[in-house]
Amino acid sequence: MKTPGGGYGFRFFDVDGRTVEVSADVRARRHRRVEEKESVPVRLSHVVLNSPDLDRTRAWYERHLGFALSDTLSSPHMGEVMHFMRISSQHHSMALAKGPHTSLHHVSFEMRGIDEYMRGSGRVMRAGFRKVWGPGRHVAGDNTFTYFLDPHGNTVEYTTELEELDEDTWHPHVYDFSQPEVTDQWGTANPMNELIAKESFNDIDRSCFVAPPV
Numbered sequence: 302m303k304t305p306g307g308g309y310g311f312r313f314f315d316v317d318g319r320t321v322e323v324s325a326d327v328r329a330r331r332h333r334r335v336e337e338k339e340s341v342p343v344r345l346s347h348v349v350l351n352s353p354d355l356d357r358t359r360a361w362y363e364r365h366l367g368f369a370l371s372d373t374l375s376s377p378h379m380g381e382v383m384h385f386m387r388i389s390s391q392h393h394s395m396a397l398a399k400g401p402h403t404s405l406h407h408v409s410f411e412m413r414g415i416d417e418y419m420r421g422s423g424r425v426m427r428a429g430f431r432k433v434w435g436p437g438r439h440v441a442g443d444n445t446f447t448y449f450l451d452p453h454g455n456t457v458e459y460t461t462e463l464e465e466l467d468e469d470t471w472h473p474h475v476y477d478f479s480q481p482e483v484t485d486q487w488g489t490a491n492p493m494n495e496l497i498a499k500e501s502f503n504d505i506d507r508s509c510f511v512a513p514p515v
């Protein structure tokens with residue numbers, strides 16, 4: 302491929318019409334060393350997708366791409382609203398959120414530990430971007446979170462210390478997210494409510510079943 306890093310790949314639509322791209326043999330980009338206490342994300346942690354039919358999308362990713370369910374968020378009032386999906390021992394690389402339409406929920410960037418995560422969160426706040434939710438620490442995945450809106454209205458997250466689990470012995474939990482300590486173990490985040498949840502519904506993905514240019 303004549304793209305940065307070379308290699309080869311192919312693309313296909315998932316059950317909701319998102320374009321999924323698989324790349325192989327791509328050369329790693331050279332990068333400088335990130336110094337201690339620099340608030341620079343070191344890798345993509347996970348992506349969360351809004352889906353109008355959670356179980357249909359979950360079944361598709363399990364069957365066609367080998368994902369497995371790690372945990373589910375549910376409440377007596379709303380039923381199941383999020384499935385955390387793994388493709389390795391990392392608790393989730395993807396999650397599916399119940400949304401009104403097919404769209405992006407959020408993209409999460411991994412920081413190296415609590416200090417760099419807090420420094421990064423503070424840097425974004427000082428730069429004047431709107432903090433939607435956080436800082437806090439989820440039960441599902443045990444990871445920390447601060448969510449912001451980017452200039453295009455997409456939600457982005459800084460996180461660290463996402464749980465590594467033993468895939469041979471793991472049994473998925475169903476957590477009741479109406480309990481505040483489920484969404485935030487620490488109690489430092491602003492309380493989750495319907496208005497905050499709606500910030501991540503995003504606009505409907507207009508490129509469903511339309512392949513973007515190569």
Ligand SMILES: [Fe+2]
Pocket residue numbers: 347349407409458
């Ligand atoms: Fe996240």
